[in-house]
Amino acid sequence: MKRTFFFLLFVTLLTAGCASSTVEATPPPQIDTGVDPDSWALIPAGEFLADFTNEEILVDYDYQMMVTDVTNAQFADFLNAALKDGTIKIVGDEIMGYYPGDIFREYRHEEEYAAGDYPLMPLDEEAALRLDFDGTTFTAKPGYENHPMVMVTWFGANAYCQYYDGRLPSAIEWEKAARGADGRPFPWGNEAQQTNANYYHSNDPFEDVIGRMGDTTPVGFYNGQTHLGFETEDSPSPYGLYDMAGNVYQWVGDVIPYQHYRLLLGGAKDVYAVRIRVWVSNNVEPVYFSPNAGFRCAQD
Amino acid sequence: MKAITKRFQYFFLSTKGLALVAIALLSLVTAIWGTLSGPLAEMGINDITVRVLGMDLVPAEREGRLIMLYHSIAMTVVAIQVYFITGIMAMKKHERATINATVTVGYMFALIFGMLFGYFGHNWIYHGLFIAGQTLMYFGGILLAAALWPWKKEYYIQDPKSEYAHTKGGMDLERAAFFAMAVTTLGSALLGAIAGANFGNGFVTFLAEDTVRDPNKAVLARAVIGHLHIMVALTGVAITLIVGKWYDFKGILHKIAMPSMIFGSIILALGCALMIPAQYYAHLIIYVGSTFVLVAGLLLVIYGWGRLVRDRLAEQGIEKASFGQKFKALFHDPVKWGATWQMVYMNFCVTFVGLFMAAKLDDIIRRLPLREERITLTGHWHVLAAIIATIMLLYFVDLMGLKGKARKWFGWLVIISSDLAFGAATIFALKRLFVSESDQQPLVDTLDLLTEIGLGLLLIVIAAFLVWRLIDLFKKNGRWAKELSEVDL
Structure with a gap:
């Protein structure tokens, strides 16, 4: 009897673990959040409180940042345009683009990123990609048009922004845009609730799609409206930017000296709320791509 | 009134009572604070805990809170180890009493006021009392080192043919190993204290695991990382020495292991201190020190398993045992076997993983996002700390005289549940080696x-033991009364 019980328990655990699906899912519901992914917000010059130590930092110039992350539809348009004019190309299972290289100092363990072509995104990760490619044209997968672009490398994010005469924001610019001047830990204030952002186990409607890891939410989802019966709070940053915490990490432009890692800020849908505080950063080599990493652009 | 006094005497004058109180407090903290993260937090239990207890959790102060939590728990664990050591090492009665009293007040102040300061608003009196508690712990450590002073002639081994490790002059090398561990712990505590006080000044807080891959670590970061690693390692050294006494470790393996442990402790501590001025060389020195310590641990396991088999077969009166009988004899007492098995298991979850990762630094670790590396490293040392805790627990229940079927159930359940949890946590920490982010969810x-399941079962087993002892305390002539009567007051 005991043996049977333990055997059944073992089998149950195994099957429970294997039962879930991967990132690939049925098309998500179409939700128009009303937040325009093409809009930009002005971040005025001035001091702000940076890091968890609230160190006063002066950014002495105005700049603009996109109100939302770059969406799949926007990135598909970029790919189509850039492929057409030859700015980028398809090599094997990757889209490649030129990058002028990082300064190399021959430091211990230093990885060299010389001038050359680098991968912008993979084409063979169909389960996680939110884009379809018919051999000539990229389109966003149905339902994912206004979700943030993911599976994009730092080179891909950088190429997108530069293509439209912008750039990736620096980490300082990003943090100021996310939290304003008053030292708040989250873009909308002092506490993170499930109605503010998409993070691990935040119970948003898209979490049902693939289990606790969840899926991305459309950009601007947490805008005070009720979507699919899920009530949200309007949670922009003080400068009006949405999704500056949770949903997807955002690549920023800084190159970490010697190691050449790039920073990913803002947390993502599969991290706990404590890791979407505005100063918590992640970093990785620039060729990395993930279902949790996207970006938005800045411009002067 | 007399009944209460008697029980207080039991709690604070006997090794068993002191350890019981500390373990009960640790369990209480673990049970309450465990609701603030992980699956219970996902279920919303953390909100209830915060509301009911009136916690004040400022998001910007999370790292500081965790540092208070780590230190509060660490002080209690160290106090328990001190009780074990004063209980098994020869020393004068007043030395034992003074050390135990000092660390008891010390850990209680550190635990209670540390948690109050960290989680219930910043009353600076709490912080002062937290520091006072840690200072008392440090002072208790000095007293312990003085009591363990191996050059005292009265503790010399008189028999030159003794099976216990000793110098030609008769100095007890096991005592010297305890002494070396105590002194290096005191030095390593200073590494954290001085760095924290001078550079952090209490207002710059970060978790060591958040700085792991930063190539240009500040002095404070290097000191904190050195401090963290050596303190966990020396806690491991301490419990290995305690288990050695429990097993009555002796013979040729003891004579190799004790000098190895002494060298290992000293070299490890120096290596970790060198993290500040010479990070590169520090790693090389740490590898050397770790090897000495691991060899000593391995020799204890080899001796211990042989001893368990021999003792059991002798008990059964079997002179020529078959392989099967020897195998059965090894597992006869899961509590005692479990203490050394956990040391072996630790290598699968911690040592081998660490070595593999170090060897594959450029191929694996540097390719991972910081968050993945952080998960790997945090898992690495949390599992190590938790394995040490299970060994302490097994030693403790033996000390408390757990016998019969309850002992077997307790031993096996602790081993199976903790190994299940630690094994699963290790695979979780290493998941990126065999599954991509996109496909990880079923495995996760x-x-x-x-x-x-593993951790839950482990906590239930510990709770069952504590409830049993709690019920006993309500009995006029319970086990506690007998244990108190054995104490030389």
């Missing part, structure tokens, strides 16, 4: 479940 769900 399974590992989460296994870890939660």
